[in-house]
Amino acid sequence: MTRALHAEWTKFRTVRGWMLGAVGAALASVLFLLVGTVSSNEHPGDVSALPVGPGGEAVNDSFSFVHRTLTGDGSLTVPVTALTGVLSDPDGAPDSTTRGLTPWSKAGIIVKRNLTQGSPYAAVMATGAHGVRMQHDFVHDRATDLTGVPSAVAPQWLRLVRDGKTVTGYHSADGVHWTEIASVAVPGDAVQAGLFVTAPAAVQTAGAGSSPATATAAFGQPVLTGAWRDDWAYTQVGGGAGTSGSYVPGTTGGHRASGDGFTVTGAGDIAPVVGGPALGPAFTVETFLIGTFIGLIVVGVVAVQFSTSEYRRGLLGLTLAATPRRGRVLGAKALVVAGVAFTVGAAAAAVSLPLGRARARAAHFAVLTVPTEEQLRAVLGTGLLLAATAVLALSLGVLLRRSATAITALVAVTVLPYLLALGGMLPAGPAGWLLRLTPAAGFAVQQTLPRHDHVLSVYTPATGYFPLPPWGGLAVLGAWALLAPAAASLVLRRRDA
Structure with a gap:
């Protein structure tokens, strides 16, 4: 041979x-x-570099965040009592809107290493059409048996517990009986933890396009244990909705106190960047x-x-x-x-x-x-x-x-x-x-x-x-x-x- x-x-x-x-x-x-x-000369405007997640992948990391600093072990528990949304109507007049949620609109609680886009995190959330989930570091997603969209008569209770570098997520339908979802590692000493809302753009499968979406969530009173410092603060992480869409015209990200809790509005996503209409330039x-x-x-x-x-x-x-x-x-x-x-x-x-x-x-x-x-x-x-x-x-x-x-x-x-x-x-x-x-x-x-x-x-x-x-x-x-x-x-x- x-x-x-x-x-x-x-x-x-x-x-x-x-x-x-x-x-x-x-x-x-x-x-x-x-x-x-x-x-x-075909694209004269500057485009910001995409954030990079812990695994080296390009990510979306844009959301409305009401947060405090957690310096050691501790926990955060809160009920989500409502999740609503507004969509741009792709078939309507310019700037026309319709009520609705994108399937992966998210409202929940998150422990994040810092406010830098792409930093490690663990989150438990209610979603527009996929029930309660636990996600971490952008590419990891776990489903639970708690389905539906939260409401005043059927709130969804969420909890994150930090023990050292380990963060464990829980969910409950009544705030009394809790089910553990998973435990993951989030590095860092003083981390940012709190309430978040985000809503990726609505994908139009027929035309392979997308249209802006905004979500609003009502949270009951947050219950904290452990080593917390500072008062509640609001941050629009990413400065906007990132590469996964934009705010519906006439809406902006923000928060307001609502009784003992908060109402938070956001757009964007916390997820890996994929192809298709969401990829953009x-x-x-x-x-x-x-x-x-x-x-x-x-x-x-x-x-x-x-x-x-x-x-x-x-x-x-x-x-x-x-x-x-x-x-x-x-x-x-x-x-x-x-x-x-x-x-x-x-x-x-x-x-x-x-x-x-x-x-x-x-x-x-x-x-x-x-x-x-x-x-x-x-x-x-x-x-x-x-x-x-x-x-x-x-x-x-x-x-x-x-x-x-x-x-x-x-x-x-x-x-x-x-x-x-x-x-x-x-x-x-x-x-x-x-x-x-x-x-x-x-x-x-x-x-x-x-x-x-x-x-x-x-x-x-x-x-x-x-x-x-x-x-x-x-x-x-x-x-x-x-x-x-x-x-x-x-x-x-x-x-x-």
């Missing part, structure tokens, strides 16, 4: 067109990024890897020619005379094109990410931050994506023998489904199936856009979401890249060279 591999690599590197094609694939990927993204890792499909086509063309050229020039007989085991010849060719394609893909991706970030910031666009391990997976995954596609292309060349026919078949099963699904030219259902069954599923390995059940958005291929997880999508492509060489090996053994 070593001898066959050396022979095939020698063939590849000594043909100038193939080597130039490999280099051209990397350059094409990067150049497409440069011409396919915005220029600095921000670039993602996927944006920076947009040139991959151009590089994939070039690599595919090179791989096809690497297999068909010997048919065209009548040299396959000489190759098989030197290495009679035909499966070994095909395996050596596959290893060569896979290695070249992986290098091209990973190198182009590694260059595209910092280049794309620099370009986005120069154009005054925010960049959606993702953890380093997610970026590394996208870079290496791009290499694997091109490697598997190159093996598929090589196999198609052996099966079909003609370069034009094999290249057309490759584009039909990889690039075309990708463009149809993510370009919004198909309904979500058929687009999803294309990205489950065709080799285009492999592009999922580049996806870093998060998907969370506690963040409402439009999770469809047209908004950048693949139906399969990253490695699952690559596994579909890998299956194609295994079956195609198996078929090609069978045909190569049975067919006259």
Whole structure:
């Protein structure tokens, strides 16, 4: 096998067109990024950097907060006696509104390390349509059995207890019988704790847009135990509603005393940033890897020619005379094109990410931050994506023998489904199936856009979401890249060279 591999690599590197094609694939990927993204005059206004959560992910962290400082162990207990909202009417006149709550409108109590956006926290909350929840550090969400929207006749009681760095959440329907939800860690000595309200924008699934929302909650008298200091203070964390919407025209965040309790109004969200309508003017890792499909086509063309050229020039007989085991010849060719394609893909991706970030910031666009391990997976995954596609292309060349026919078949099963699904030219259902069954599923390995059940958005291929997880999508492509060489090996053994 070593001898066959050396022979095939020698063939590849000594043909100038193939080597130039490999280099051209990397350059094409990067150049497409440069011409396919915005220029600095398309978005002249400055966009603030997105807050970053404890895990390195981009987050929304904007809410109305009535708070005090908790310096040690202690607890906060409060009933939520009402949760109402106002929505901008997308079908009405300008500035028209309607009463209602977005499903993830939130009103509750929170212990937060400090008032800096993105700092660790633990919160127990009533929601517009998902009952009482406990959430912490943006990406973690736990449901409870207490459902419905709180009201004066059916308040929802919430409690947070801090013991050292551990914060435990509880809920109750009557303020007497309590159920523990979970315990989580919130670092820090003196933390901020109190009442909060926020309301993400209403997502219009049909038009893939969103409209502002505002929520108002009534809280009964807060009961405190432990080491508290300072008086109650109000802060609009984030200075507005952040990237998850805005206040309904005519409404603002604020609070007022209401008997022994408070009435608090807010908008925004405390949650990870996802794609879709809520993303706004921000670039993602996927944006920076947009040139991959151009590089994939070039690599595919090179791989096809690497297999068909010997048919065209009548040299396959000489190759098989030197290495009679035909499966070994095909395996050596596959290893060569896979290695070249992986290098091209990973190198182009590694260059595209910092280049794309620099370009986005120069154009005054925010960049959606993702953890380093997610970026590394996208870079290496791009290499694997091109490697598997190159093996598929090589196999198609052996099966079909003609370069034009094999290249057309490759584009039909990889690039075309990708463009149809993510370009919004198909309904979500058929687009999803294309990205489950065709080799285009492999592009999922580049996806870093998060998907969370506690963040409402439009999770469809047209908004950048693949139906399969990253490695699952690559596994579909890998299956194609295994079956195609198996078929090609069978045909190569049975067919006259």
